[in-house]
Amino acid sequence: MALAPGISSSTDPSPIEEDGASINAPGLQGFVFALFFIFGGITSLNDVIIPKLKELFTLNYTQAMLVQFCFFTAYLVVGIPGAKLVKKIGYMRGAVAGLIIMLCGCLLFIPASQTATYALFLFALFVLASGVVLVQVVSNPLISLLGPSSTSHSRLTFAQAFNSLGTTIFPIAGSILILGSLASVSADQLSGAELDAYRTAESQAIVNGYIGIAIALALVAAVVWMFRDKLQGEKHEPSSGLGGADLLKRPRFGYGALCIFLYVGAEVSIGSLIVNYLMQPGVMGLQEQAAGKLIGIYWGGAMIGRFIGSAVLRVISPGKVLAFVAVGAIALIAISTNTTGMLSGYSLLAIGLMNAIMFPTIFSLACEKLGSRAADGSGIINVAIFGGAVIPLLTGVIADLSGSLGFALILPAICYAIIAGFGIYARRPAVA
Numbered sequence: 001m002a003l004a005p006g007i008s009s010s011t012d013p014s015p016i017e018e019d020g021a022s023i024n025a026p027g028l029q030g031f032v033f034a035l036f037f038i039f040g041g042i043t044s045l046n047d048v049i050i051p052k053l054k055e056l057f058t059l060n061y062t063q064a065m066l067v068q069f070c071f072f073t074a075y076l077v078v079g080i081p082g083a084k085l086v087k088k089i090g091y092m093r094g095a096v097a098g099l100i101i102m103l104c105g106c107l108l109f110i111p112a113s114q115t116a117t118y119a120l121f122l123f124a125l126f127v128l129a130s131g132v133v134l135v136q137v138v139s140n141p142l143i144s145l146l147g148p149s150s151t152s153h154s155r156l157t158f159a160q161a162f163n164s165l166g167t168t169i170f171p172i173a174g175s176i177l178i179l180g181s182l183a184s185v186s187a188d189q190l191s192g193a194e195l196d197a198y199r200t201a202e203s204q205a206i207v208n209g210y211i212g213i214a215i216a217l218a219l220v221a222a223v224v225w226m227f228r229d230k231l232q233g234e235k236h237e238p239s240s241g242l243g244g245a246d247l248l249k250r251p252r253f254g255y256g257a258l259c260i261f262l263y264v265g266a267e268v269s270i271g272s273l274i275v276n277y278l279m280q281p282g283v284m285g286l287q288e289q290a291a292g293k294l295i296g297i298y299w300g301g302a303m304i305g306r307f308i309g310s311a312v313l314r315v316i317s318p319g320k321v322l323a324f325v326a327v328g329a330i331a332l333i334a335i336s337t338n339t340t341g342m343l344s345g346y347s348l349l350a351i352g353l354m355n356a357i358m359f360p361t362i363f364s365l366a367c368e369k370l371g372s373r374a375a376d377g378s379g380i381i382n383v384a385i386f387g388g389a390v391i392p393l394l395t396g397v398i399a400d401l402s403g404s405l406g407f408a409l410i411l412p413a414i415c416y417a418i419i420a421g422f423g424i425y426a427r428r429p430a431v432a
Helices: 030-043 047-058 068-091 091-107 111-113 119-142 149-177 192-226 245-248 249-281 288-293 295-312 318-337 343-351 349-355 358-366 371-384 387-402 408-427
Strands: 015-018 020-025
Touching: 015 091, 015 288, 020 047, 030 047, 030 091, 030 149, 030 192, 030 288, 030 371, 047 068, 047 119, 047 149, 047 245, 047 249, 047 288, 068 249, 068 387, 091 111, 091 119, 111 119, 111 192, 119 149, 119 371, 149 249, 149 288, 149 295, 149 358, 245 249, 245 371, 249 288, 249 295, 249 343, 249 349, 249 358, 249 371, 249 387, 249 408, 288 295, 295 318, 295 343, 295 349, 318 349, 318 358, 318 387, 318 408, 343 349, 349 358, 358 371, 358 408, 387 408
Parallel strands: none
Antiparallel strands: 015 020
């Protein structure tokens, strides 16, 4: 099967050039694509369990968004230590460590369900996300190094398409398994022992899903461990400052890190609200499971856009493309919040197409010319993903205070406006 431009054959034994040093990595592309698929799919499941937990524990939007807050806080806590660990034990062993931590997080859903404790669900998500962070610290710089620097934008975008494949498939399956199990009664109709029993029984659907994921993670970790010595010539420059935080002094990298913070926050905010947004009578008035299945359109748009973007970015300045899609996202928010019915719902879902190239393009634009400090840069970028904790929580606060999900979308729109500015700023190649 032919691969997209900029992606070499998975059996190509040619070395990776890393700032003058070579890393021999035959067959590594498929492994990295699989990692993108896994952590993308697991992250998108939050969009399914948020409405589930919101109903089970009778939460408002601010409280429900604590799911994303706890999940993405792991990026703040683990990002820099994760980069240091990867530099110490190497990319492949770092990936194994991340997969094992993810497995432990999945298993923590068992006691969370048995005790029907929301706080324990949040802790399980934090542990799960800690493993995701470590895997992501490995994946992003590694795929950037799997070929010439001139095509890194295209190559990372292509890899992110596999991330989007996971975010498309997992929510659809999760909606059927998790949202489809909701009973004819609701938590706000029960109390005492009956409420605890209801929460335990209904959250079992969540547990079953994550146990299945845990089994898959164990198998993947075993396979990766078998290839732990696959890389040859891997080199990392020692960190200066606090885990490479000195890189933030570089205007291009600092602005890019801010935009990662804002982009992830905007993307997660919209994804988290899709189910409740589409259930509104003034939008599409869907039932919970039907609305949940449409999450796949949001993430599927990102998948399609990334395959298209991997080709477009080879012929058009990445900065210009980034500015264009950011403005497109703002326009779609405006259309969605000022219309009703199908147009309102599908224009919100179409924002996924605009999101498609944002993360990989911002990442590669910000990290241009980092060379052997790529792991440091990836660690800082992963800390910036903490925006997925902050922006959704603030969006939930706005929704609760205003009583309008549509009005709350003004915050993601502001995020996209700042990202458009970065696209214009970084439209020219970085200077070493």
